[in-house]
Amino acid sequence: MTGKERDLGSGLVVEEEIHLTLVELCQASRVPEQEIRAWVVEGVLDPEGATPEEWRFVGASLRRARTALRLSRDLEVNLAGIALALDLLDEITLLKSRLASTRSSSDPPSTILVE
Amino acid sequence: MKFKDYYEILGVPRTATPDEVKAAYRRLARKYHPDVSKEPNAEARFKELGEAHEVLKDPEKRALYDQMGSQWKAGQDFKPSPGWDAGFEFRGGETGDFDPNDFFEAFFGRRGSGGGSRRPNIHAQGEDHHAKVMIDLEDAFRGAQRSISLRMPSYDAQGRMVSRERTLDVNIPKGIRAGQHLRLAGQGGPGVGKGAPGDLYLEVGFNSHPVFRIDDRDIYVDLKLAPWEAALGAKVEAPTPEGPIQLTIPPGSSAGRQMRLKGRGIPGQPPGDLYVVLSIALPPADTDSAREAYQAMARAFRFNPREGKA
Numbered sequence: 001m002t003g004k005e006r007d008l009g010s011g012l013v014v015e016e017e018i019h020l021t022l023v024e025l026c027q028a029s030r031v032p033e034q035e036i037r038a039w040v041v042e043g044v045l046d047p048e049g050a051t052p053e054e055w056r057f058v059g060a061s062l063r064r065a066r067t068a069l070r071l072s073r074d075l076e077v078n079l080a081g082i083a084l085a086l087d088l089l090d091e092i093t094l095l096k097s098r099l100a101s102t103r104s105s106s107d108p109p110s111t112i113l114v115e
Numbered sequence: 116m117k118f119k120d121y122y123e124i125l126g127v128p129r130t131a132t133p134d135e136v137k138a139a140y141r142r143l144a145r146k147y148h149p150d151v152s153k154e155p156n157a158e159a160r161f162k163e164l165g166e167a168h169e170v171l172k173d174p175e176k177r178a179l180y181d182q183m184g185s186q187w188k189a190g191q192d193f194k195p196s197p198g199w200d201a202g203f204e205f206r207g208g209e210t211g212d213f214d215p216n217d218f219f220e221a222f223f224g225r226r227g228s229g230g231g232s233r234r235p236n237i238h239a240q241g242e243d244h245h246a247k248v249m250i251d252l253e254d255a256f257r258g259a260q261r262s263i264s265l266r267m268p269s270y271d272a273q274g275r276m277v278s279r280e281r282t283l284d285v286n287i288p289k290g291i292r293a294g295q296h297l298r299l300a301g302q303g304g305p306g307v308g309k310g311a312p313g314d315l316y317l318e319v320g321f322n323s324h325p326v327f328r329i330d331d332r333d334i335y336v337d338l339k340l341a342p343w344e345a346a347l348g349a350k351v352e353a354p355t356p357e358g359p360i361q362l363t364i365p366p367g368s369s370a371g372r373q374m375r376l377k378g379r380g381i382p383g384q385p386p387g388d389l390y391v392v393l394s395i396a397l398p399p400a401d402t403d404s405a406r407e408a409y410q411a412m413a414r415a416f417r418f419n420p421r422e423g424k425a
Contacts, residue, residue, distance in 0.1 A: 013291060071148075114363075
């Protein structure tokens, strides 16, 4: 049976408007709680709050947790490897954005403010 | 339905040992994993690899595939004959992250395509689902509405799992940036019993733009100047996502110089900036008068651009 439905949805921007509890992050990322706890200990995720019950993850943690999940499941990367890979991916993103902004010149760009 | 040669996809011979299959999968998975790959169709290739590995790593599935598959070639039209799977029984188990397609389902049925394990309690919140939506840069300036089609497992009146197609109209808020997620409450998987439905997370990506480059909140655009415009200064038209503007180029501008238009990037709190990256285009010396003009310049300047540089 294939039914068709039409709905209208307005969403919240996770990265800006939402903080997630441990339970919410597990549900949203589909990562088991034990694994999230291990990632926090390893520094892959860095929530505010002292105890797991008080943990509040920033919205960007969702993307990080999903990437970590894919790396561990698809490539069987271990805990320390995930932490390393995520750090390196962050650095690649940073370097790529610097490259994009200066791509047409080998000199350090001189920037002038127009308005 | 086209036949898929799983051995060809993994690049192993039909006689490959389980270890060889695993090694080939690992090597290709690292190469095409969407999180780390630079290859253009990484995502599609990776799904294909996952599907091939799913079958070839499992002795039962591989035996069934071999029994059917040896006389077929990749890309041929494929239709399994009835009763072909007699004598095979699969243990339960989840499929990986690929979407089971017609070909896979013809072989191995729909089992496992419903995603995730059912929780033991009767009332449970539905699962959160993930999908991706692509928008244009302009949509981030104005906000936009997008219709997305989702194929979702759900349960019919008899409690059987069925695939249901839904169309969801989503409001993309102004100021959204690449890689951000929208959470649509209650639009995920159906709840079990009295459980509430799960949420739908939509990851937003930008289609590549012919003119503008996007970096988080900031936008970059290249602007070509004639040598005299760069040297003497000029008022030129520059494109912005909200329409062209008049831009004053200061005298003595060099190639690579960036002009920052504060607050003209992606809207938000704070908004991003728009960077106009200047480059200088030389007019061709393809007529006598053009060549003369260059020769006059050479005489007037006595300019050696290599001088004084290390």
